[in-house]
Amino acid sequence: MKLKDKIAIITGSGAGIGRSMVEVFARQGAKVAAASRRAVNGQPVVDAVVSAGGEAIFVRCDVSVEKDVREMVAKAVEEYGRIDILVNNAGVNFVKPFEQTQRADWDRVINTDLLGTYLCSRYAIIEMLKTGGGSIVNITTVHTMASLPGAGPYDAAKWGMVGLTKALAVEYATRNIRVNALSPGLIDTQIWTDIQEAAPNPQECLAYWKSNIPMGRVGSPEEIANVAVFLASDEASYVTGTNIFADGGMTSQLISQEPFASETLGGGAR
Ligand SMILES: NC(=O)c1ccc[n+]([C@@H]2O[C@H](COP(=O)([O-])OP(=O)(O)OC[C@H]3O[C@@H](n4cnc5c(N)ncnc54)[C@H](O)[C@@H]3O)[C@@H](O)[C@H]2O)c1
Known part of the structure; x- marks a missing residue:
């Protein structure tokens, strides 16, 4: 066991990646x-863990509210x-044309992703x-x-999180506190469901995304949880200030794959 008897707080654990992290x-x-x-979201996650022999408690917390974080x-x-x-x-996934965003959109994304990270980190570090x-x-x-179009507030918040990480x-x-960022690619949570539902043609949507992920598939929440286990564990004792990408190769690919072969381009037989 890589985290035996370690005490962990996981925020936004009622669904998606957070839920998987609690289990893993x-x-x-x-x-x-x-x-x-x-x-209503968080307690069933805890109940499932406990009935499988694990140890967990549910804690109610909106990460953008300082009193909640302190408690x-x-x-x-x-x-x-x-x-x-x-x-x-805990995070808000957000896409909207920038000129259509309202101050309330900005506040919601920044207050969850960035302010929440600040608050939780500060109170946890005091204890650590x-x-x-x-x-x-x-x-x-x-x-x-x-980046991608429409991601202004989200990207500002997440880049802020990387800055805070470093x-x-x-x-x-x-003082023996390691801080790292973990950057998922497209993961099979509500966000992937939303993308597919918003697409006019689900087959085209799938083909488009596959062509943008060298591994040709969406990641699972457990594949992100496993990397988080490594970063949290003593096995990562010399790892701090980094940003690990778990994305099936997405950020290593310059443009999406062409639907035709161009293997002989430049120097090949003509
Ligand atoms: N799924 C992906 O493809 C993907 C890709 C990159 C990054 N991420 C990041 O991974 C994290 C988890 O995302 P997910 O895909 O599991 O999404 P999700 O929507 O399934 O889960 C996000 C969780 O955060 C919670 N949350 C939102 N605002 C909160 C607040 N103020 N206080 C406490 N909890 C709050 C939600 O209730 C939800 O349980 C997010 O930070 C997201 O930005 C996800």
């Missing part, structure tokens, strides 16, 4: 404070005595400093390599 972290021996805005950290400490791991996973250190994993995105990694390096 618990299987790896962690005691998990699974934080979610609504008990979330206090509850995890009260229950388990310390905090070893924080995963800042008392007990000799810890590990923070910030869930960012492939958009921290390159700043905190440097600031706490000698």
Whole structure:
């Protein structure tokens, strides 16, 4: 077990990647404070983990509300005595033409993804400093390599998270707190469902996305959770301040694959 008896807080754990992280972290021996805005989403995740023999508690928390974050950290400490791991996973996925965005859109995305990361990190670090250190994993995105139209507020927030990752990694390096970012590509959660439902032709949509992912498939939440386990674990003891891409090769491909062969271009037989 890679996380045996580690105490972990995972935010936004009621669905998608966060839900999978709670399950995978618990299987790896962690005691998990699974934080979610609504008990109706978060409690069943905890119940499933506990009935499978894992250890987890539900903690209600909107990461953009400082009082919630303070209470979330206090509850995890009260229950388990310390905090070893924080995963800042709660996030709003957002696309809208920039000129149509409202101040409220900006606030919602920034307050969840960036302010939430600030608040959770600050209160968790206060506790980690008392007990000799810890590990923070910030869930960012492939958009921290390159962007797409309509992603202004989202990208501003996620790039901010990478900046905070590096700043905190440097600031706490000698105090045994490691801070890393983990950038998923397209993962099979609600966002992938939304993309497919919004497409006029689901087959074309699938073909388009496949051609933009060298591995030719969408990732699973568990494939992201497994990387988070590594970053959170002692196996990553010399890893801090980095941004790991788990994206099936998406950010390594310059443009999507052509529907015709051009293998002999430049120097080939003519
Ligand atoms: N799925 C993808 O393709 C993908 C790609 C790149 C990055 N990500 C990132 O991964 C993370 C998880 O996304 P997901 O795909 O599982 O999406 P999701 O919508 O299934 O899960 C996001 C979770 O965050 C919670 N949340 C939203 N606002 C919150 C708040 N203020 N306080 C607490 N919780 C809040 C939601 O309730 C939900 O449970 C996000 O940070 C997202 O930006 C996802």
